[in-house]
Amino acid sequence: TENIGERVSLRGLVEFSNNCSCDCYYCGIRKSNFKVRRYTLTKEEIIDTSIYCANAGYGSIVLQSGEMQSKKFIDYVEEILIEIKNSTRSDLLPEGLGITLCVGEQSAETYRRFFKAGAHRYLLRIETSNEGLFGKLHPPGQSYRRRLECLDLLKDIGYQVGTGVMIGLPGQTLANLAEDILFFMERDIDMIGMGPFIAHHDTPFAGFALDNSERKNNIYQLALKMIAVTRIVLKDVNIASTTALQAMNPIGREEGLNFGANVVMPQITPSAYRKDYLLYEGKPCVVENNDECLSCIKRRIESTGRKIKCNEWGDSLHFNNRLKNKVL
Numbered sequence: 001t002e003n004i005g006e007r008v009s010l011r012g013l014v015e016f017s018n019n020c021s022c023d024c025y026y027c028g029i030r031k032s033n034f035k036v037r038r039y040t041l042t043k044e045e046i047i048d049t050s051i052y053c054a055n056a057g058y059g060s061i062v063l064q065s066g067e068m069q070s071k072k073f074i075d076y077v078e079e080i081l082i083e084i085k086n087s088t089r090s091d092l093l094p095e096g097l098g099i100t101l102c103v104g105e106q107s108a109e110t111y112r113r114f115f116k117a118g119a120h121r122y123l124l125r126i127e128t129s130n131e132g133l134f135g136k137l138h139p140p141g142q143s144y145r146r147r148l149e150c151l152d153l154l155k156d157i158g159y160q161v162g163t164g165v166m167i168g169l170p171g172q173t174l175a176n177l178a179e180d181i182l183f184f185m186e187r188d189i190d191m192i193g194m195g196p197f198i199a200h201h202d203t204p205f206a207g208f209a210l211d212n213s214e215r216k217n218n219i220y221q222l223a224l225k226m227i228a229v230t231r232i233v234l235k236d237v238n239i240a241s242t243t244a245l246q247a248m249n250p251i252g253r254e255e256g257l258n259f260g261a262n263v264v265m266p267q268i269t270p271s272a273y274r275k276d277y278l279l280y281e282g283k284p285c286v287v288e289n290n291d292e293c294l295s296c297i298k299r300r301i302e303s304t305g306r307k308i309k310c311n312e313w314g315d316s317l318h319f320n321n322r323l324k325n326k327v328l
């Protein structure tokens with residue numbers, strides 16, 4: 001709290017499409033998982049969801065989807081960004097909802113268009129900062145170098161840049177995790193999202209499921225410690241208490257806050273689609289609806305003794321500090 005205060009920022013999370021052209025070995029919605037029923041929300045559904053998000057007082061929205069580079073997809077996202085801004089301005093939110101985008105690797109031109117259309121924060125996890133390990137998690141076409149280039153582009157365009165890693169990946173060491181935190185520091189990252197790796201049964205990594213509860217608890221504890229060390233080292237960044245923590249422990253998100261996180265992302269994906277966006281096994285908040293998630297999240301945050309930031313974008317202090325230092 002010394003660095004970022006006691007208040008917790010919220011972002012409504014809408015998973016607006018599970019179409020994906022990537023084939024990450026760990027991910028449940030990878031291209032090669034033919035069991036997934038693919039969907040894309042209509043513009044009306046997304047706008048209705050955004051208005052819900054604004055009315056709920058969340059202040060910001062995260063638009064997440066699988067990675068697509070088609071012109072159709074890019075035009076669609078741009079259109080949606082503009083419309084969300086236009087339909088969520090109010091006395092409480094004069095500039096509309098804050099928008100965080102999470103649609104993977106895109107060209108510089110595309111990132112620029114999305115920024116201009118109203119997205120001002122972008123999440124792109126590096127998944128692991130170890131190039132060798134990254135290679136073992138992804139098919140040959142997906143490169144670590146390209147991911148780094150994208151992070152650079154986002155920063156140059158002026159986004160608040162978020163990244164993060166999974167914890168407990170097959171072959172990952174403690175030294176790798178320590179280096180991940182140094183990676184966040186060296187790249188002057190503004191926002192962090194991290195969570196335990198949880199195997200999905202319809203992926204090549206199905207065999208890495210944790211059957212033993214001791215090992216499971218170790219990974220969970222390690223994820224909490226990563227949040228704590230990241231907070232101590234990076235100080236003024238935003239850190240999300242992720243859904244994957246809650247998948248491993250019913251009070252995972254509360255514990256994430258207690259270990260140093262200051263952002264929570266309540267689900268606002270329309271209920272009918274939630275079961276089709278299962279990145280990993282046992283993802284929580286799948287059968288609930290938006291109102292249930294709203295009251296549940298409030299209760300969870302209040303149980304930690306922290307306060308909620310309502311109707312605020314909750315930007316990364318680190319980003320503001322980074323800009324200040326740039327001018328000097």
Ligand code: 5AD
Nearest residue numbers: 026027125196197198199200279280
């Ligand atoms: N376990 C935990 N997290 C996962 N993600 C994808 N698959 C898994 C999994 N099996 C995370 C990735 C991605 C984010 C959207 O979800 O880190 O960047």
